[in-house]
Amino acid sequence: MTRPAEQPVLVLGRAVAAERGGVIGVFEILDLQLRTVTVGVLCHGEEASAGTLAVGRYFARASLASGRQCSRQFDVAAGTAPVVVVLEDPGDGAAAAPNGSGWAAGWLFDVASGRFAPAPPESLRTAGTTMTLSGAAATGNALIQWAVDGQAALFSAAPAGWPVRFGSDAPAVTVEPGSSTAAALMAFLHAGNVPAARTLAADVLAGAGPSDPATAVAVGYCLLRYGDPRLGAWARDLARSQPESFDARLIHACALMRDADGWRDARSHLLAATRYGLPLYTPGLRLLDDGLRLLGEDDELTAARRRFVPYLRSCLDRALTTFWGADPATPTPRPGVVAAPAHARLMRLDRLRPVLRPPALTLVEPSAVRPASPAAGLLRGVCPTCYFPGNEPSAASCAQCGTTLTLTQAGYPGPLVARRAEAPPAGPGQYRHLGYPPLPPVARAPYPGAPPVPKPFRLTPIPAAEPVVSLRRRPRVLWQIMGAVVALLVVGTVVAVVELTGGNPQGPPIAGVTTVTPTRGSAADPRTQAAAVDALLDAGISSRTKLNAAIDLVNNCTLLERAIGDMQTVGSERQSQIDSVSRFDLSAIPEGEQVRSMLKEALGYSLAADRSFVSWGQARQSSECGGGQADYEEAQRQTLNSGAAKTRFVDVWNPVASRYGLRTRSSNDI
Known part of the structure; x- marks a missing residue:
């Protein structure tokens, strides 16, 4: 029997605003019977081998870290050249890399005091598309506080020394791990796409292991999510290699809680994790709360849970732990007006590439520049284009780049260093600037489960062919019509009340309506x-x-x-x-x-x-x-x-x- 010819197949990934070689998703190739032939990791600008496939027609699809999917059909024909299948992220490239101006500030967690303290301005550094907050080795986790045009100031978890990058979740700007593998793993877990996360984690484990600590932690969360038998050994090694990581200690404690012999030590490891700031990833807050509740209700566990519940309630729908607030110790579930802290640095996003201005630029509070200004902060004499700080208050143009300066009552307006958030929404969940759709209006009903109140009716205009009654000549007709309409409305209201309450005067009352006992027959409709x-x-x-x-x-x-x-x-x-x-x-x-x-x-x-x-x-x-x-x-x-x-x-x-x-x-x- 002759074996059918086979051809090598390569899969090429493409995504807007991704770095070459960066992980953008996972792919799967299926045959015409929809059986999975092979799976692999999809990287931007690089070809991944899908092995050799027999001659025939196949179907390729990809789950992308952006939350989107793409697919295409292709044929493998006999020949010598390999078949190249291109899977491209269908996202909008124009919206994927927005620009904006703002500021950024670092906060380092002090293990001794158990509080976040301001980091020196020079500790924030950028390299290409990433930003890193440097600090002492024993600082535990840290936070980056930042604001850009159109968004309120946010805190995002970013352990000292770990790079993070800015991403786009249209129309909002987000912060995600600098490692594309870690970002993709947590994006899949956050979206509930466990099969894609499992495929990517298996690729990491099959290779030389994670290349950075953020990916190692993300793999730990994946193993914990789907109960992989390698969890115990991985969590133990993770805690040893990252002793100051909140997430590493938390994953180790959760793994011990699943072990028949090690669960007795879970309590001490879980409490040890709470001494290192906040978890890097959002699932850590939920795992911590669940673990503290499962272990009991003694004073130490209750105090630890009470300290982290505000963060759990305020955490936004992001992969990295992210929340609003004016201070790291007081998270809030709603945005507010936040002035830039004294140690903040000006920042400009150029297609999601952060550019930090020299820390010598001094931020001026609103009260010191223009108290009546709606902006939260201004820079006196600083050019809004090149940020040259040496312009005279009366100068008409920038001495360095020549940009025309618009004189205001007290200095030149610089880039906003803090943003005034939109007015608080009328109801929860209506934060339009973060992309959440407004909640639909809820019709009031007399009691739960009852039919909603009907919409107001519209009177149909009288056709021109019919004779029109002159209201000016016969005023009595007008009063008769109005009286009849009012009577019908009153009777209809009474009938509706009686029908919905079953004719029982003791039924649930309706605010603003007086229940009248109807005559026999009025309710028999x-x-x-x-x-x-x-x-x-x-x-x-x-x-x-x-x-x-x-x-x-x-x-x-x-x-x-x-x-x-x-x-x-x-x-x-x-x-x-x-x-x-x-x-x-x-x-x-x-x-x-x-x-x-x-x-x-x-x-x-x-x-x-x-x-x-x-x-x-x-x-x-x-x-x-x-x-x-x-x-x-x-x-x-x-x-x-x-x-x-x-x-x-x-x-x-x-x-x-x-x-x-x-x-x-x-x-x-x-």
């Missing part, structure tokens, strides 16, 4: 009663959508705390919907009681499934995503019961809906 049920079915769709999103998060083992909270919220909504169905007055609908009992049955099964999903999520959270299978199977069983009950319900409900002009539904529409 079958169309209104059926509409109340229809609105509740719409509310059920929203609950199911929220539950499905939470299930996806738990399946990907990411944002478990939020996912479990959403599942619990859905359970509360289901219970409220069951209570609402019990209170509805359906006496005017011939099949009313049958509709009520069947809908309560379907919602009851859904509630049971919700509760099993919550138990499943909690089990996966406590076991690092390795448990909860029994709870998941129970949730699936209750989901099947709910689906069958919904089918029986719609068979009864659809004739009722058609009779009263409402839309019919399938079992997936409730």
